Amino acid sequence: MILVPPSEGKAAGGDEPGWKPGLMVDRTLDRHRRDVVRAAKAVGATPRRAPCRPAMERYTGVLYQELAWATLPDDARRRGNEQLRTVSGLWGLVAPTDPIPPYRLKMSASLDGLGRLSTWWRPRLAPVLADLTRHRVVWDLLPNEHQAAMDWSESSPAARVTVRFLDAEGKTVSHWNKLLKGSLVRWILTEQPSEPEALSTFRHPLGYRFDVRASDLDGDPAAVVLRAAS
Numbered sequence: 001m002i003l004v005p006p007s008e009g010k011a012a013g014g015d016e017p018g019w020k021p022g023l024m025v026d027r028t029l030d031r032h033r034r035d036v037v038r039a040a041k042a043v044g045a046t047p048r049r050a051p052c053r054p055a056m057e058r059y060t061g062v063l064y065q066e067l068a069w070a071t072l073p074d075d076a077r078r079r080g081n082e083q084l085r086t087v088s089g090l091w092g093l094v095a096p097t098d099p100i101p102p103y104r105l106k107m108s109a110s111l112d113g114l115g116r117l118s119t120w121w122r123p124r125l126a127p128v129l130a131d132l133t134r135h136r137v138v139w140d141l142l143p144n145e146h147q148a149a150m151d152w153s154e155s156s157p158a159a160r161v162t163v164r165f166l167d168a169e170g171k172t173v174s175h176w177n178k179l180l181k182g183s184l185v186r187w188i189l190t191e192q193p194s195e196p197e198a199l200s201t202f203r204h205p206l207g208y209r210f211d212v213r214a215s216d217l218d219g220d221p222a223a224v225v226l227r228a229a230s
């Protein structure tokens with residue numbers, strides 16, 4: 001399983017009807033999604049009856065541009081539909097083919113009747129997260145804002161792996177972070193690594209490589225460092 005944040009950038013329009021329950025992969029979340037959609041409409045976070053398009057066409061940020069979903073091999077996209085989830089303040093979890101309208105809502109936002117969305121989603125996502133990640137390697141690429149919605153106490157993944165990108169001087173990369181994560185997601189979907197050590201074969205065009213000495217592979221979660229070449 002691969003967990004990523006949504007992008008602020010979103011394509012407009014769409015050829016599919018407006019959102020309704022039953023269209024998304026993780027349908028057990030629909031009753032919670034209806035609550036958030038209702039509260040979000042009160043503050044104009046979602047346009048009324050807006051047309052939908054698949055999530056991988058809707059999200060246009062740097063991570064998703066670098067992932068370049070449409071250019072992945074067919075088998076990698078099939079795997080991605082099962083293995084990749086975007087953690088969203090409005091939808092909870094979004095699969096790549098889920099039809100969604102354009103929207104503006106951060107996981108850190110607060111809505112009347114619900115409160116802070118990360119806190120509200122946390123117990124509601126926990127059982128679904130447990131089902132999706134059971135005995136699987138989880139590549140957790142979430143920032144703190146979205147990690148706040150994750151409750152791992154009910155989950156039993158084979159391993160959970162976080163990834164940090166450092167420059168050649170050892171400082172955390174911020175400017176290129178989303179681009180690097182997009183490349184990493186593409187590599188994971190293509191190569192299907194079964195353990196964090198497999199990142200030793202990851203090669204990024206900007207020169208980032210697996211730094212085994214800076215990584216903590218025995219931790220929970222395992223912490224992998226990818227460092228720029230000096």
